[in-house]
Amino acid sequence: MRGATHARWAACAVAVALTATACGGGDDDSGGGSGSGDGSGILSSSWGDPQNPLEPANTNEVQGGKVLDMIFRGLKRYDAKTGKADNMMAEKIETTDSQNFTVTIKNGWKFSNGEAVTAKSFVDAWNYGASLKNNQKNAYFFGYIDGYDKTHPEDGGKQTADTLSGLKVTGTNTFTVKLNQKFSTFPDTLGYAAFSPLPQAFFDDHAAWVSKPVGNGPYSIDSYTKGSQMSLRKWDAYSGPDKAQNGGVDLKVYTDNNTAYTDLMAGNLDLVDDVPAAQLGNVKSDLGDRYINTPAGIIQTLAFPFYDKDWDKPGMEKVRTGLSRAINREQITDTIFQKTRTPATDWTSPVLGEEGGFKEGLCGDACEYDPEEAKKLIEEGGGFPGGQVKISYNADTGSHKQWVDAVCNSVNNVLGNDKACVGNPVGTFADYRNQITSSKMSGPFRAGWQMDYPLIQNFLQPLYYTNASSNDGKWTSKEFDKLVDEANAETDRAKAVELFQQAEEVLRDDMGAIPLWYQNGSAGYSERLSNVALNPFSLPVYSEIKVS
Amino acid sequence: MGRYVIRRLLQMIPVFIGATLLIFLMVNVMGDPIAGLCGDRQCDPATAAQLRKEFGLDKPVWQQYLTYMGNVFTGDFGTAFNGQKVTELMSTAFPVTIRLTIVAVVFEVVIGITLGVVTGLRRGRPVDTGVLLVTLVVISVPTFVTGLLLQLLLGVEWGWIKPSVSTDAPFDELIVPGLVLASVSLAYVTRLTRTSIAENRRSDYVRTAVAKGLPRRRVITRHLLRNSLIPVVTFIGTDVGALMGGAIVTERIFNIHGVGYQLYQGILRQNTQTVVGFVTVLVLVFLVANLLVDLLYAVLDPRIRYA
Numbered sequence: 001m002r003g004a005t006h007a008r009w010a011a012c013a014v015a016v017a018l019t020a021t022a023c024g025g026g027d028d029d030s031g032g033g034s035g036s037g038d039g040s041g042i043l044s045s046s047w048g049d050p051q052n053p054l055e056p057a058n059t060n061e062v063q064g065g066k067v068l069d070m071i072f073r074g075l076k077r078y079d080a081k082t083g084k085a086d087n088m089m090a091e092k093i094e095t096t097d098s099q100n101f102t103v104t105i106k107n108g109w110k111f112s113n114g115e116a117v118t119a120k121s122f123v124d125a126w127n128y129g130a131s132l133k134n135n136q137k138n139a140y141f142f143g144y145i146d147g148y149d150k151t152h153p154e155d156g157g158k159q160t161a162d163t164l165s166g167l168k169v170t171g172t173n174t175f176t177v178k179l180n181q182k183f184s185t186f187p188d189t190l191g192y193a194a195f196s197p198l199p200q201a202f203f204d205d206h207a208a209w210v211s212k213p214v215g216n217g218p219y220s221i222d223s224y225t226k227g228s229q230m231s232l233r234k235w236d237a238y239s240g241p242d243k244a245q246n247g248g249v250d251l252k253v254y255t256d257n258n259t260a261y262t263d264l265m266a267g268n269l270d271l272v273d274d275v276p277a278a279q280l281g282n283v284k285s286d287l288g289d290r291y292i293n294t295p296a297g298i299i300q301t302l303a304f305p306f307y308d309k310d311w312d313k314p315g316m317e318k319v320r321t322g323l324s325r326a327i328n329r330e331q332i333t334d335t336i337f338q339k340t341r342t343p344a345t346d347w348t349s350p351v352l353g354e355e356g357g358f359k360e361g362l363c364g365d366a367c368e369y370d371p372e373e374a375k376k377l378i379e380e381g382g383g384f385p386g387g388q389v390k391i392s393y394n395a396d397t398g399s400h401k402q403w404v405d406a407v408c409n410s411v412n413n414v415l416g417n418d419k420a421c422v423g424n425p426v427g428t429f430a431d432y433r434n435q436i437t438s439s440k441m442s443g444p445f446r447a448g449w450q451m452d453y454p455l456i457q458n459f460l461q462p463l464y465y466t467n468a469s470s471n472d473g474k475w476t477s478k479e480f481d482k483l484v485d486e487a488n489a490e491t492d493r494a495k496a497v498e499l500f501q502q503a504e505e506v507l508r509d510d511m512g513a514i515p516l517w518y519q520n521g522s523a524g525y526s527e528r529l530s531n532v533a534l535n536p537f538s539l540p541v542y543s544e545i546k547v548s
Numbered sequence: 549m550g551r552y553v554i555r556r557l558l559q560m561i562p563v564f565i566g567a568t569l570l571i572f573l574m575v576n577v578m579g580d581p582i583a584g585l586c587g588d589r590q591c592d593p594a595t596a597a598q599l600r601k602e603f604g605l606d607k608p609v610w611q612q613y614l615t616y617m618g619n620v621f622t623g624d625f626g627t628a629f630n631g632q633k634v635t636e637l638m639s640t641a642f643p644v645t646i647r648l649t650i651v652a653v654v655f656e657v658v659i660g661i662t663l664g665v666v667t668g669l670r671r672g673r674p675v676d677t678g679v680l681l682v683t684l685v686v687i688s689v690p691t692f693v694t695g696l697l698l699q700l701l702l703g704v705e706w707g708w709i710k711p712s713v714s715t716d717a718p719f720d721e722l723i724v725p726g727l728v729l730a731s732v733s734l735a736y737v738t739r740l741t742r743t744s745i746a747e748n749r750r751s752d753y754v755r756t757a758v759a760k761g762l763p764r765r766r767v768i769t770r771h772l773l774r775n776s777l778i779p780v781v782t783f784i785g786t787d788v789g790a791l792m793g794g795a796i797v798t799e800r801i802f803n804i805h806g807v808g809y810q811l812y813q814g815i816l817r818q819n820t821q822t823v824v825g826f827v828t829v830l831v832l833v834f835l836v837a838n839l840l841v842d843l844l845y846a847v848l849d850p851r852i853r854y855a
Binding site: 210255 | 580581583586589590593599629630631703800805810816817
């Protein structure tokens, strides 16, 4: 009797162990290939679990964007070095009035399942993205196209159309786009992933497509285990000019970028595209010139709650400018960020280039550290509301605590009062965003902006135009709005950029948001790889990487 | 015995409901999860409203809870924000964590009890003092320090193991993470066993057994150890639940895609469905482990059976 009890217990434990093994048993980890410079080598790269299902118009974060960048090609593509929008699938995009565009696409392109890419592939995809019932988080990208208000009623009312009236297929390879306002740089926005074409298979069997997306890019997805790994392989029949220089990429999900970095050190991983902050001090000695640190289209700012009367009353522009002048950007970027950020001197990003609208020093004195002047300005403006400024940030990701504390330190030193500025951590990012969107901020708060496309328009209009989608501080200026409208209507590129910069000066004079620093993309790679670079979106240019 | 089991099973119901309700409320007071879904920009109001409706977030919390529990009883744990079924996430995460837990428990049982018996029988000798010192160090050093240190030494410096565990997470790759996960509990098991053995060594039944002329081996395993194991079994039993839920640090260090990882993601993204679903299952595991412990008592000490 007693023996039997023992036996049962043992059998049970074995059964549990066996089931556990059986459940977990999958195919073997194929690991890195052994190609030697013939373009067949396979590299492994760190990845994070995408937050949303992988659909072009639904992906708004870097991790999902990484995959879309490998499996899709749109009408335009941004040059990895200059950020300039070059034609990819587009043969030509013509307009005479900056409002009506005729798009002609190149012949002979295919999706990796054999379907041809036609004008319809684009129009269907855009209609899908714009339609409210599909819950696409990037739907607002189609907001410039005529008929958007019908397919995506702003007030959440019933949508009265499923397709955008501004889109018309006029031939196998041509379609026309009618915008609801003049927007001269519209063609340059079309390199964004949300504008990718979709195959018929996407609409026929959506669930199957999402579990293994099919696109028209240089890679096709070989296997995808959600939450752990995606294997992408070079697609041999790819019709574009930028064929993959390697055999494929294995994207491995890491829960912690420190582990990814450790794996790189141990030779277990080839590419890490996010060097953890804790390793920045020793990354140069660890990797030498296999460490990349290049500017990306990201700027960090401090936004103000202009819905709060205390921050919007006359004279406060002096306090805001004073606060800006009290921040020692140079010191913070050097010591806390180990030069992976550059002190900002305007509200755009160096990746735009001079021609694209980046103007070094546009902020002028207002962004220069000057303790005496800062103190004077803050006092003249009547001091901080309530005598203290609280800088809000989310404490869960991105190590924001360190720099917010440093900023406050800088401000406190300037004012000679260690209570003048304090950090105000918010537990989760979701809660932080929640407080921002419900206009509950009572002081300046951290704001980051990663560009959608390398255009000066993208750094100004969504953030500072009256009631724009990401104008979280609700800053408003008639002058600014007028200049942006004029710039959008201007067909001459150089003149448009100039008008945008004038608008930026309006923003500066009122200090609608304090620019802090431009963020760099950082990456490290193993000795097997060469020709590794980050594009202006801080994504590795996978197709160019050579594996030896 | 049968009534005892039934009573224990009935007790599980209010614990289960209470625990899930608490978690549900806690995740919900953290605010609107949709706000974080669109990154550093605002979701347009129409899409946000639509998403809220789809995830049932537009209803009052009590109604959400009732609907949720109703679905749970039909095996539907809802959908995570990335479009995956929570049950699908569970089916990939739990086997991995169960394997990790098994490795950890095996370490606890084998090393912990052996060391405990050895030191308990040799109280005050150098072996005893040595082990006591080592366990004190293990208990006082946080798991993440042990984990990172082992990862760095064994994984990077000496190259004996891979610093991260692969997707499939087979048993052999889980040995080091399992040891790290087990380390603190292992030290406790050693100390518990040691005290218990040392105490019982002087008891009457052991003296009787020795006086009967039983071989030393039999005295130790059948008489001494068996009675000394009761507190140890209690500890290990409750520890199974703690190990599964508390593996979050170890899983993060070694990149193991188990329960801890899913919970962490769920909390970060404020994904009610994932968090509540996983915690629900963990609560069940905890309850079942406790039940098993109580049943094991009966095996170890027949007197309990009739209580």
